[in-house]
Structure formats: C-alpha cells, structure tokens
Amino acid sequence: MQPRASAVAADRPRVRLVRKGSLVREGARVVDASSTVTLVEASGKHIIVDTGLPRDCDKLLFDLNSMRADPETVDVVVNTHLHMDHCGCNELFPNAIVYAHVLEDPPVGTNRVSGAVTLLPGVEIVPTPGHTPGSVSVFVSAEKRYAICGDAIPQKANYDSNTPPAIAFDRGLATKSMEMIIGWAQIIIPGHDGPFDVVGKR
Numbered sequence: 001m002q003p004r005a006s007a008v009a010a011d012r013p014r015v016r017l018v019r020k021g022s023l024v025r026e027g028a029r030v031v032d033a034s035s036t037v038t039l040v041e042a043s044g045k046h047i048i049v050d051t052g053l054p055r056d057c058d059k060l061l062f063d064l065n066s067m068r069a070d071p072e073t074v075d076v077v078v079n080t081h082l083h084m085d086h087c088g089c090n091e092l093f094p095n096a097i098v099y100a101h102v103l104e105d106p107p108v109g110t111n112r113v114s115g116a117v118t119l120l121p122g123v124e125i126v127p128t129p130g131h132t133p134g135s136v137s138v139f140v141s142a143e144k145r146y147a148i149c150g151d152a153i154p155q156k157a158n159y160d161s162n163t164p165p166a167i168a169f170d171r172g173l174a175t176k177s178m179e180m181i182i183g184w185a186q187i188i189i190p191g192h193d194g195p196f197d198v199v200g201k202r
C-alpha cells in the first residue's frame with residue numbers, strides 16, 4: 001500500500017495560534033497586558049505555550065473550543081516566564097506537565113528546566129533570558145522554523161526597531177536573546193502580538 005502523502009506531514013510538528021496577546025500602554029507605562037497563547041501539536045502530543053491573564057481564561061476556553069482543542073488532552077504547558085500575564089490560566093489544563101525555568105522560581109510540581117531541553121522531535125525549550133532571568137522560548141521545526149518567544153520579543157515593533165523589551169532585568173542579555181531568536185526563526189510568535197515573518201529568511 002502506498003503511504004499517504006499526508007502521513008509525512010503528519011509527523012512534523014504543527015503550530016497554531018490560539019490567542020493573540022495584547023499590550024496597552026499609557027505613554028511608556030504598560031497598563032494592561034495578556035499573553036499570546038500558542039498550541040503546538042507534535043508526535044501525537046499537545047503543547048500549550050503560555051496561558052494568558054487569569055481574567056482571560058473564559059475567552060481562552062472559548063478559543064480552544066472553537067478550534068476543537070480539548071484542554072483535558074493538553075500534555076504539556078510551557079511558560080516562557082512566570083509573570084502573571086503568561087501563566088494565569090495554567091489551571092485550565094489539569095493533565096498537563098508544566099515546564100518553566102528554574103530561575104523563575106516555579107511552584108512545586110513544575111518541571112524545572114535550566115538549559116535547552118528537547119521536549120519532542122522538532123520541539124525544543126531554549127533559554128532566552130533578559131526580560132527575566134529565566135525567560136525561555138519554544139523553538140519548533142514545523143513546515144517552517146517557529147520561535148514562540150514570550151517577552152524575549154514582546155511585539156513586532158521590537159523586531160522592526162531592533163529594540164529589546166522595555167522591561168528587562170538585563171538589557172545586554174535581552175539583546176543577545178533577541179538576536180539569537182531572529183537568527184534561527186523564520187516565523188516569530190511574540191509574547192503580546194500576532195505571528196510575523198522574519199524578513200529575508202530562507
């Protein structure tokens with residue numbers, strides 16, 4: 001029997017945007033923020049990257065339902081860092097193992113990472129510190145190379161103006177992390193904005 005053409009593609013991870021994050025400023029001050037939420041499907045597993053602000057959990061449930069994704073079947077949640085606007089709805093995923101960097105001081109029961117970790121073939125947690133000491137990104141080799149990067153790159157405007165996140169415990173590290181992400185990725189999913197292409201990338 002001939003293998004179906006789709007069988008090959010099915011082995012490759014797939015990246016789907018669940019919710020586009022938001023960021024509201026008054027002058028230079030951030031007055032409201034909720035994170036982007038992303039679903040990665042790989043090797044038959046479901047991975048959610050960041051879960052948004054507690055206020056938005058109902059909206060997140062609605063979005064998951066409308067894309068026929070069942071929170072109960074999510075195997076892994078990765079928090080790019082532990083600011084409340086990125087981990088506020090972790091409890092929507094009762095069966096997930098939660099991953100966060102040890103320097104974020106994660107709660108008991110979290111799977112603490114300290115370096116790069118391959119979660120599944122084509123899906124890697126990569127330290128991208130600067131915004132916080134333990135910020136991580138999720139690099140996914142899907143039909144293109146996706147970096148789901150939390151506040152290492154909060155918005156497309158940071159990429160356009162080559163500016164690291166305004167809130168950074170270490171600006172030098174934040175700049176290096178941003179360069180590393182842009183060097184690798186073809187598509188960036190930022191912490192508080194929709195996905196965008198890295199220009200001129202093969």
Ligand SMILES: [Zn+2]
Nearest residue numbers: 081083131151
């Ligand atoms: Zn943050």
